[in-house]
Amino acid sequence: MKMSEEVAFGKWLTELRRHFHKYPELGYQEIKTSQKIREILTELGVPFIYPVxxxxxxxxxxxxxDGPVRAFRTDMDALPIEEQNNVSYRSRHQGIMHACGHDGHMAIALGIVRKLVELKWTEKGRGKILFIFQPAEEGGAGAARMLESGALEDENVEAIYAFHLNPGLDLGKVGVAKDVSNAASDMFEIKVVGTGGHGAHPHVATDVILTTADVITKTHHIVSRSINALDSAVVSVGSVHAGSAPNVLPSEAVIAGTIRTFREEVRKHIQDTMKEICSG
Known part of the structure; x- marks a missing residue:
């Protein structure tokens, strides 16, 4: 590829990624995102199935x-987060942001499509390549829904390549994992319910704030105290909501977070232990 072509291709990728970043959409709401993807596929003369x-x-x-059937998979949805970055391509959708790199993933996938088209792969290559643009990766079981749709039933796919942006790698480098690279993800929500009251009279109320703090502390001890050091696992609390006034004890608190594991046995142990903590 000539230098001028490389520059043009890089500019196209950058503009594409920034477009997706400016207009993020939540899971199963990726209407305009999907439309943009289909527009580019149509421009490149690449057939597709929609909706899936x-x-x-x-x-x-x-x-x-003839040859093997391989696939590339990318996610499409954004997160319910307000963007704080002060850039020209900042999210235009209040309270929604591509904070997990899915804008980049879509740009990469479409970049692969364009490059294969330009290299005339259909004339020189062998087999078939699918490009899977999946909704609802951030919760919503989008991958399962894609499989249940039957869109891949007649395709004898030998391997599916997924990718994820990694700011830990130097610019221009691509990492390949020999084994499992990403953990299974579970979300949890714990509701602590008690009796509210005045902050000056805690003895006649049930202090859900204190109970909530105890639950969070014990939850964070699960990995360090009950998981084998050779097993990788993470339990993180990312959200705690309770009360609205400094002198009033609330009657309810909600804890939400995530669990990341690599083995089903570890996953089940953490879930069971959290249930024990919550049951007292």
Whole structure:
């Protein structure tokens, strides 16, 4: 590829990623995101199936010569987060942001499609390549919905390549994992219910704030105190909501967070231990 072509291609990728970043959409609401993807696929002359699992897209390139069927998968949805970055391509949708890199993932996938088209892969390559644009990765079981749709049933896919942005890698480098690279993710929500009261009279109320703090402390001890040091696991509390006034004891508190594990046995142990903590 000539230098001028490389520059043009890089500019195209950057503009594409920034477009997705400016207009983020939540899971199963990726209407305009999906539309943009389909517009580009149409411009490149690449056939696709839509809708899949409501807003998903499956595109494909088939070579003249027979060969293996492989797939690239990318996610499409954003997160319910207010963007604080002061950049020209800042999110235009209040309270929604591409904070997990899915804007970059979509740009990468479409970049692969464009490059294969420009290299005339369908004439020179072998087999078939699918491009899976999946909705609702951030909760909502988008991957399961894509499989349940039947869009891949007739495809004997030998391998699916997923990718994720990693700011820990130097610019221009791509990392490949020999084994499992990303943990299974579970979300949890714990509601602590008691009797509210005045802050000056805690003895006649049930202090859910104190109980909540105890639950959080014990939850954070699960990995360090009951998981084998050779097993990787994470339990993180990311949200705590209780009360609205400094002198009033609330009657309810809500704790929410995430669990990350690599083995089902560890996953089940953490879940069971959290249930024990909550049951007292």
């Amino acid at each position: 699992a409501e807003t998903g897209v499956v595109a494909f390139l088939k070579a003249r010569s």
